Amino acid sequence: MEALCREEKTRFIGVSNVSLGQLRMLVQATEIPPRFVQNRCFAVTSWDRDVREFCSAQNITYQGFSLLTANPHALGAPGMISIARRHQKTVAQVVFRFAQQIGMLPLTGTTDINHMKEDLDSSSFLLAEEEVRLIEDLGAR
Helix, strand or coil: CHHHHHCCCCCCCEEECCCHHHHHHHHHHCCCCCCEEEEECCHHHCCCHHHHHHHHHCCCEEEEECCCCCCHHHHCCHHHHHHHHHHCCCHHHHHHHHHHHCCCEECCCCCCHHHHHHHHHHHHCCCCHHHHHHHHHHHHC
16 A cells, blocks of 8 residues: 555555554554544444544544444434434434544445435534533443
8 A cells, every 4th residue: 555655546545444453553564654544433432532532643534434323322312312402403413513523534325315415514513512522421321
């Protein structure tokens, strides 16, 4: 992958589904570190907090996928539903807004035009700090 960057056949390197230990080893062993990490993101791992924090410190963009499908228990939690109602948004929009506010680039696999519009609209509001903390803690419950 580094050779492809040097030959300008690609501008960035990205990896997917890596643990913190794997990512640390990769960054230490390479001359050109990854620019992107795409991980399936679970609420039960505090939304991949350790990997996200490492990425932030290394100027690596953390991209979270399966934010909705991997977390049905968190999406159905009373606190999550309450936040969505308070903001007059869908739970999916709240999850995507949350992801953005904690420094994650949320990925969506939707092909539904209405869902795409809703997903994009997640940038139109802000969650309060206590709402972000509540969502961060949902997986631990």
